Amino acid sequence: MTSIPATKAAISALKIEQRVERDVKAGIPELDRRNHTESEESMRSYVVREIIGRVHENRQRELDKELADRSAVDIRQLHQEMKNTESLVEKSTAGRLANLVSGLKQRAQEYAALRMDLEMFRQRNGLTREAVYRESKLLHYALIFFIVIMETVLNAFFLSKGSDLGLVGGFFQAFIISMINLGFAVFLAFSLRHCFHQNPLRKIGAGTLFLGVLVTAIVFVLGVGHYREALEANPFTASQVAMTTLQAQPLGIQDFNSWIMVVVSGIALVLLAAKFFVVDDRYPGYTAITRRVKQQQRMWREAHEDAIESVNEMAEDIQESISETEKTIRAQFIQFKASIERSEEIHRHYHEDIIKAQGLLDELVRYYQSYSARMMNRRSAYFGELLRFELDKLPQLNTTGLAQHKRDLATFEEVMDALDQSYSEALGVVNRRCESMQASLAALVDTLELDHGLRRA
Template identity: 85%
Template sequence: MTSIPATKAAITALKIEQRVERDVKAGIPEVDRRNHTDSEESMRSYVVREIIGRVHENRQGELDKELADRSDVDIRQLYQEMKNTESLVEKSVAARLANLVSGIKQRAQEYSALRMDLEMFRERNGLTREAVYRESKLLHFSIVFFIVILETVLNAFFLSKGSALGLVGGFFQAFIISMINLGFAAFLAFSLRHCFHLNALRKIGAGVLFGAVLLASGVFVLGVGHYREALEADPFTASQVAMSTLQAQPMGIQDFNSWIMVVVSGIALVLLTAKFFVVDDRYPGYTSVTRRVKSQHAAWRDAHEDAIDSVNQMAEEMQDGISDTEKTIRAQFIQFKASIERSEEIHRHYHEDIIKAQGLLDELVRYYQSYSARMMNRRSAYFGELLRFELEKLPRLNTTGLEQHKQDLATFEQVMDELDHTYTGAIDVVNRRCETIQAALSELVDKLELDHGLRRG
């Protein structure tokens, strides 16, 4: 910011000594003068134009900046929004509530439809009990994996002795055998489950399939034993020899280790079949329809809980918004009040600058008079009053808007007195409205459950 310069700096800038020397050569000032010289008058013009003018420009810039900052304050609008919280809440809630209600109704319809499918399934198949099955599929697959790996490891030990690749070759052969056993077990469990079907034709078909698969799996297990026995004699002809001896003498295995392989594969087959059978209800299809109903029931329950959570989240968001608005109002009020005080301080400093500029002008005139007296080797003849600024001609600061903002400050102070009460009222409005919505959602859930037969009244 441009300020009032020191006297020596002003003397140098005005070149007063050169002026005096020029005036003295021209016979100025006169001995008995009573008026100021042109040089003295030019000092006043210089101070007004160059010094006070620049100070005025900078002070006015500061005032304009403060005015612009105060004009950006929107305390009235923010406060009015807080007072109109109820209407704003209604606008925000309307769309959200419609979506929640629509989602809950859709879930209720889907759940009701699946329950109806389950009841129709029970009615068609004469079922009066609940489905019995294992909830955890992960545990089921873990046990199946363990059985397959255990069978593979045990059989790999026996097959490795006759394999050209040793233990690695025996392991891969054993793994293939285990996977075939796994397929047989799945078909056995499938066919066995359909033996409990209400339809007689399906029972007969399932029984025939079960017998065929059981026979095939038994032949395969015996074939594994024959292959193990032939493998030790000649690995290259083991397959042909095993098929021949299996056809001629299915039970004619002579090697003890081969019988152990047959027993291991048979036990694995039985365990896998039992595991596949007990993982689901013994009645075919009962587990899948029951799982769908339970899954939809969980989705229905989650839909209600999610709706309540959504309302709570919405309430928190609106409360956070109200809290932010309240903080913004307080911050803007503090800035607004401080800006007015700074504007008044700038105005006061400008008047102080004028007084300092007058003092500078006095010093410049005195220096001019004293220097000219020394140059003329006589006492200064001029003892009249020093130059004074014509105050009415000095540039004035434009304080447009400051008085209006002072009036606004009084209004804002009243707003601040009422802010705590308004803030509390706005929070209460949000809480009451959200509690009302939650109660309405609970009533809707009860009504939907009764209308769709999801529970008894």
């Protein structure tokens, strides 16, 4: 901000000494003068125009900025919005409640339809019991993996002795055998489960498939034993020899290690088949539809819980918005009040600047008179009053709006007195609306469950 310069700086800027020298050469000031010289008058003009003018411009810019900041305050609107919380909450919650109701109705219909499919499945297949199965398949797959790995490791030990690649070759051969056993186990469990089907034709077909797969699996396991026995004699002809001896004497394995391989593969096959069979209900298809029904039941419960949680989140968001509005009102009031005080301070400082400028002008005139007296080698003849500012001609600060804002401040103080009560009432409205929505959703859930037969009355 432009401030009142020091006397020496003003003397230098005005070039008073050069003015005095020029005036003295022209015979000015006269010995018996009673008026100020043109140079002295120009000092007043300079101070008014260059110093006070610039100070006025900067002070006015500060006042205009404060006015603009105060004009941007919307305390009345914000407080009115807080008082109208009930209508605002109704508008914002109406659509949300409609969406939640629609979603719950759809979930209830889907759940009821799937329950109907389950009941029809039970009636068609003569089932009066609940499905028996393992809820988690993680342990199921972990045990299968463990059985396959154990069978692979044990068989790899026996097959590595006759393999060209040693333990690595034996491991790959053993792994392929384990995968084939795994496939047999899947088909055995599948066919055995269909043996419990109500349809006689499906029972016969499943029994036939089970016996066929079982015989094939036994032959394969014995073939592995014959291959192991022939592998030690001659690895290059082991496959042909194993097939020949298997056809001639299926149980004619002479090597003890080969029998151990047969037993290990047989036990693994039985364990895998049993594991695949017991993981689901023995009646085919019963587990799948039961799982879908339970999954839909979980989704129905989660939909209800999510609806309640959605209402809580919505209430928290609205309450947070109200809280932010309350903080904004308080912050704007503090800023508004401080801005008025700053505007009054700026106005006061401007009058102080005028007084300082008058003092500077007095110093400049005194310096001119004393310097001219020294130049003329005599005392200055003029000892009258120094130059004074014509106050009515000085630029005045425009304080438009300040008086109105002072009246607004009194209104805002009344708003601040009522703000705590308005804030509490707004939060109460939100809480009551939230509780009302939750009660409506709970009643809707009860109605939907009774109407769709999801629970007994």
